[in-house]
Amino acid sequence: MATAPAASMRSLDRALDVLGVLEDTRQPLRLSEVARRADLHVATAQRILNVLVERGYAAKEDSGYVAGPAAVATAHAFLVNNRLSQVALPILQELAATTGLTASLFVRVAFSRVLIARVQGRNPLRYQLPIGEKLPLTLGAGKALAAWLPEPELRAFIDQFTPFTRISGEQITADALARDLGRVRDDGYALSLSERVLDVIAVSAPIRHGEETLGALSVSGPHSELAEDDRPRIINEVRRAAGAVAARCP
Incomplete structure (x- = not known):
């Protein structure tokens, strides 16, 4: 069984993989497509997207998921600093x-x-x-x-x-x-x-x-x-x- 820190890092890796998928797309993606591109089970991708939407790093539209406005704030902080x-x-x-x-x-x-x-x-x-x-x-x-x-x-x-x-x-x-x-x-x-x-x-x-x-x-x-x-x-x-x-x- 994975230790708690190792499991946490794996969860972080998966979340960053999902963010990377959203960064690279030019159109909203369905849940199944996000999961496929991130090489994740659909249920895992859904849990990660729920957290990202709540935190503003992803947004859910009628046609699928896109990167959220919090990503813009992060980019701005990088450029400023x-x-x-x-x-x-x-x-x-x-x-x-x-x-x-x-x-x-x-x-x-x-x-x-x-x-x-x-x-x-x-x-x-x-x-x-x-x-x-x-x-x-x-x-x-x-x-x-x-x-x-x-x-x-x-x-x-x-x-x-x-x-x-x-x-x-x-x-x-x-x-x-x-x-x-x-x-x-x-x-x-x-x-x-x-x-x-x-x-x-x-x-x-x-x-x-x-x-x-x-x-x-x-x-x-x-x-x-x-x-x-x-x-x-x-x-x-x-x-x-x-x-x-x-x-x-x-």
């Missing part, structure tokens, strides 16, 4: 002004990246990426975070998420992703074109503090706005900005 976003904001503003591109700050959450700050460039992108959006590590700025994963974690990441197809139609195998991430480590930046959104180019660099990767800075814009002969300047600006953020973080 997070040293990285406070330090990075003026540097993002300078980077957007210097490059004319949209500047973004991402942090890693497990095998995903989350946008925590963004400053629009001169010509905003056609799509709006909201703060808190969760995106893959396999594409764009995600590679500037994934490249420095410890070796066992890096191998597990590559095995779990390959093969996959970029929006351009390019098929990426495990070996191809490993080579790509190796180049990012060697070069200190990631250059991406039409990986997640067609005709969008991005330059990203990790924010490295000692052996720790705190986040990644990225600039992005339409491919037509970043001439090939201007790429070295943009790369240097992004790497300089990432270094400036790292230097100001404790």
